[in-house]
Structure formats: C-alpha cells, structure tokens
Amino acid sequence: MPSHTNLLNPFKKNYPSLKKFEYRDEQLEDPQLIINILELNTQLVTLNIELCCWNNALMTTICRHLTILEEFKLVELSIYTQSRIDKTSKFSHSTKIKKLNLCWDMLSPSSLESILLNCPQLEELKIESLRNHLSQEYFTTFNISRPTKIKKLEFGRINLSVSSLNSIFLNCPQLNDLNIRLPVDWKEAIKSVGSKCMDLKHLSIRPINPMQLRDSNGLFLELYQNEFLSSNSIYISTLTSLTLIGFNFSDSRAEYFKNFANLNSITYLEQDRTQYTRFKKEDIVDKEMWPGYRYILIDHKCKFDVKLIKL
Template structure:
C-alpha cells in the first residue's frame, strides 16, 4: 500500500514538474519573442533616425559657407558648434593679419623674432583643437628653424594633407615636418631647393613615411649636395595609390623618385611622370614591366621612342587612362615619330599631344582603343607635319563621349568626318581656326546630343581688339537659329571672349542652358551690367591675371 502511494506520489510530482517546465519554456519563448520584437523595433527606429539624421546634410551646407558666417553659426547651439568646428579649424595660419601684428608688436621686433612669436602664439591658441587641423600649406613666408618645425608639427600631428612649396630649405626642416605626421594621406612638395646639412644635424637617419599616405606629388625639386636622407625618406612609402612628379627644367631631377617602383608595388594605380631632362627611357621600362596593374599613366618626355610605346602597350594591359605629351623644345629639330599598338587596349581616356606623330602611328593607336570614351588631340601647331592627320579611324566612334581638338591643326573635312562619326558625343572642346565659320556650322549641323560645349577662338583673333570676330560670332546660325543641340546643351564655356560685349539675348534659343562660363576675363566683375542677364547670377573666380566668370541660371525665376 505504501509502495503504491509512493509511486503515485512520484507520478503526480513528475507531472507537476513537467507541466512547470513546459510553462517556463513557453514563458521563455514568449520573452524571447518580445525581446526580438523590441530589438526589431529599435533597429527600425535606428534606421529611421539614420534616414532623418540631418547632420551630414548640415555639414555639407556649412562646408560651402564663408568663414565669417561660419563663426556666427558656431555660436547658435552646441550641435552647430560641433558641426562647424571641424570646418573652421580645418587649417591654421602661422601668423595673424597685418593689422593685428602691428597693434600687438608695433615696430619693435625684427622680422625673425616676430615670426617666432607668432608661431608660438599659434601653437598656444590652437593646440587644444589640434585634432581638427587636417590641412596645412607651408611656403616661403613660413620659414621655420628645424626645432620650431618639429614643435609645430608635433602639436598638429593630425594633419592629413600637407603642401610644402616655394622654399629654399634644409633636409632637416623637411624631415622635421613629415616625421610626426602619422596620419598623413596626401603630400605635395613643389618648387623646392633641398640642401644637405653636414654639421649640427638633428636627423642622422631617414624618417619613415606613414602607411596612411596614399598620394604623393613632387614638382620641380632641386637637390643640392645630394640630400640623401631626404631622398630616402621620400622613397620610404609603401602604400601609395597615386604618384605624380614633374621636372620642369633639365636642372631639376625626379628620376631618383621612381626607384620604389622598380619592383612590384601592388597598391599603385595612378602614375604621372613629366621629365624634361631624361635622356633615356630605360628606367621607365622597369616600372612598367613590374607594375602591370597601372590604370592611369601620364607621361611627358623628350626621349620618346617606339620601343617605349610598344613596352607600354605590351605590359600595361589594364590601362584606362593614357596621356602622352611630347615635350618638344623650340630649337629641337623636327623628326617623324613612329609608334605602334600591336594589341587592343582597355583605354577609355586618351590624350595625344604630339606634334610629330605620324599618320600610321595615330591610326594604329586609335584602332586599338575600342573602348575609347574621351579623346584629346590638342597639338603644337608649330611642329605639325605637312598634310598631317589626313584621316581618322576610330575603332568604335559611337562610344566616344568627349572630344577635345585644335581645329587649326586639322582640315575641315577631317573635323566634319569626326563629328559625323561620333554620334553620341556629349562634350566638345574646340580651339577655332582663323577661318572659323565652317567649324561652327559643322557643330551646328552634326552635334545632336551635346550637353557641354567649350569654344576658344584662335590666339591671333584675340590680340586684335577691332577684329570682326567679336561682332560676327553671335550672328552665326549656331546662335541665331535653332541648332539641333539647342535642347541638350546645359553648359557653355567661352574662352577669351569678352563677357562685357555679351548679353542673355544671344542664348535665348538654348532651352536647357544652366551655366555660361567666360574664362580669362580682364574686366572686373563689378563692371558687368547684370541688367543684361535677367534670371542669372554671377560667380567670379579670381586668378593672377584676371577672372573666370560663370553666369548661372537661377532655379527659381
């Protein structure tokens, strides 16, 4: 009897335990479902917050705002303060304005002492925001002694883009600048004379460029007394994506900076090498044979030969952009140049600025570029061979989207044929010949899909103030009638034409014109009568000898 009672008790207890476990299991599953729902709701809320997060939009707007207004926005609220601070403090100036300096120092300090004091003040005032300073430009007006350079760049060690230009400087000074910059991404050194220091050297070993460096540009650098530590330091990079070097004169050399690329350099895809003094292209053979991954190549040389072109075509099978510039001198004897592409290339952008390229060479290159989308044929007319370029054969003219030509170097029939072949041309950049009306007529009749058109008159036209060109240009059919491209052109650029002699009525036939640019203007923009341009606003960009002026159509009239 007792056994029966015990067994029945155990059965009842086990049933209760199992039902309890089942209940707990159901509850845990319910809780998990609820948790999943809550997590799902939170994720959905987060997605919605990300969608409606305006910080990135506001930052973009602030990036186009002038400094004076940015300072005002900076004080509106904490959120705007955080958004504008990285823009306001993106770079620093070593010295304050002339008025402030005069007020602070008077005329009591020598220039050297004054500059040191200003640098010390700059470090003191901006050190707390050093992490926001990402760009800096160092030039002739900012000469620092090596120890001050080290102090400055150690403080602002978060700089990512550094430009050093227009200086006579020691290698210790340069090494002092780049050594602390462990986050450097772009380095541009231009118009520098680098001197070697023998006594009282701070640096006795080369410094290592950081792995963050992706772009390196070296233009017109003169090396004095073999500053080997500078050369070793500059060549210490190992992760570049883009390398560019330009040697304007035969006295400056940049071939030594090619040495890192004599072996395979897997990250490099863009290479620009301009060298006026290079005697033989043998060093370039090493570069091309070991770096077949290159996508963009731009070369300007005097030592071109057919072997170099063949080497490029054979090894650089991934090239999509190819610029070839024949850097001829005025006293150089003219000789025909023969180049040959023996196999098809993947080139999409091709620029051939060669005065002595033979017709068969041009034909060979163009026919072996079936994917060509952009073609630049601006040449030096002074070296053009008689009856040159009497035919053009494009492998796939329907793919061409952009064409740049100097019409003074080509016959009217060639230009007609080119425009007729390239039925999908979206962008055309032309330099007009002295007899320019037929060319304008060809554009008027044959370019059916143009979106961007840039026109530049012949230089001999521009130097004559009373030339009838300025009266006749806007009277051509292109402006007075209804060209086929009237509904497609959105951007028109007129180089060397005078804005002061123009008005909006000349462009009334272009339905979708959004921008008219007048390049290389001498007149001050304030003299432009905007009453002649209703519905447009003026944007002026100043450069050394004048202005580039854009008339932009207002979106809301």
C-alpha cells in the same frame, strides 16, 4: 649618378597595390628605366608620363604589358625648334584605355589614327600641341575611320580642317562634351558641329589664333547673331552648358542665348584682368544685360573668368 636614376630605381620591382604611376622628367635621355618599371607593374590602371625621350619601345611596352590600363596621358617635353621630324608610333595590340590624353608635337596623324583603332573602349580623348608655331600648318587633318564610343573630345592648339571634323563627328555618335578651337574656316566648322553632333550637352569654343584673325570682335558678333540667334543647329536645343574661351564678356548679353532651350550656364574664360581691377566686382556684370542670371567671378593672377548661371 643622375638624380632621376636614384628616384626611379626603387620602383624597379612589382608593387601589387600600385594602380597609378605619374612621372615627369625633362632630362631623362633614355626611357629604358620607365620601360623596366612598367614591365614589372602590369596592374597599373592610370599612367601619366611627361618626357623628352620616348620611342616605339616605350609605346610597345605600354600596349603589350599594361593590359588593364584605363587612363593614359603622354606629354612630349621638347626644346623649341622651327623644324619637325615626324615620329611614327603605333599600338600593336588592342587596349582597354578609356581616357587618352596626348600632348605630342611630333606624332604623325597616321600614328594617331592607328592608336585610336586600338582603343575600342575609348570614351575621352584630348589631343594638344605644345607649340603654336607648329599647330597652324601641321596636324590639320586626321580621320576616325569607324564608329567609336567617344563621349568627350578636346582639341587644344590644333586647327583641324572641316573635312576632318566631319569625319570625327560622324564617327563619334555618343559625343556629348566638345572642346574645340575654331580653325580659319570657322563658319564651316561651326556648321559641322551644329549639323553632326546630335546630343551635345557641353560645348567649349576657343577662337582662331589671334595672329590669323584681323577682327576678333567681328567674329564674336557674327557668331552670336548669325549662329546663336539665327541658326537651326542641333546643339541649340541640347546644350546645358556653354564655355567661351577668350571671348570678350563685355560685348555679350543674355539676348544672344535666348534660343538655347536647355542652357543652364554660360562661362567666359580668360577675360582681360584690367576690367577686374578697373571696376568694382559688383559692376563688372551689367545686370540689365543679363536678366534672369546670377554670376560668379573667378579671379586668376593674369586673367579672370565669369560664370553666369540661369535662375
């Protein structure tokens, strides 16, 4: 008997105190066991499942039976393939979900739009593609057709078109936390953020896929000089924290951020660790380049982060 069956069978009854259920399985071939558990535990508030096998029956069960679910994370585990067959899945009923995290390569944009329509209480949304080879040409467009309550929005490994970003930002008037990967047309994307996000407090930016970018240093410099120093983007006056992912910290300086009226911290993530091993820790940050800031270094196995905090 498969080990996952032995593990899941004890949950095939109601546990009134069970509010959070998390499960990951790369070998499960049929989600019926999961469906049975969910049907018997309608009191769940948080659901986190990572599976290779999912179908409309599973999504229908979640929507129909978990009527007080507030947080839902679904990760599609699948083997590498160059081809794709879009899967269609919809919520048939309105839900109370406030936090939605979908890491789902084969989900069609129309399905996502349908799911969002049935999450009227949604406050946090994360959409991510597991595989970069699919994210460049697919999932460039999806739209939000009516105003939402979304406050926190994250796009991971997907390159949305500027028209889609415009639609999303216009219908997220309460948005205050944005994590975005710059698309090929990154200048227009930044312009969209700067003109349509009216009250951003936290902004995280990841540059375009390096394979599509000939001159990353040129992009960074242009963003600093033409956007941060020279633009009239609304977020210049509203941001309290800025995170730059994959930007080269050694090419930056405090001067680039002098126009940010309320900025308290700047964080550079995923820095090349050769700098960390080449210099003494106290020499990584040139204090003459960063007057008025203190810094924290966060060491990882392959990378390191630099957080600068305004004094």
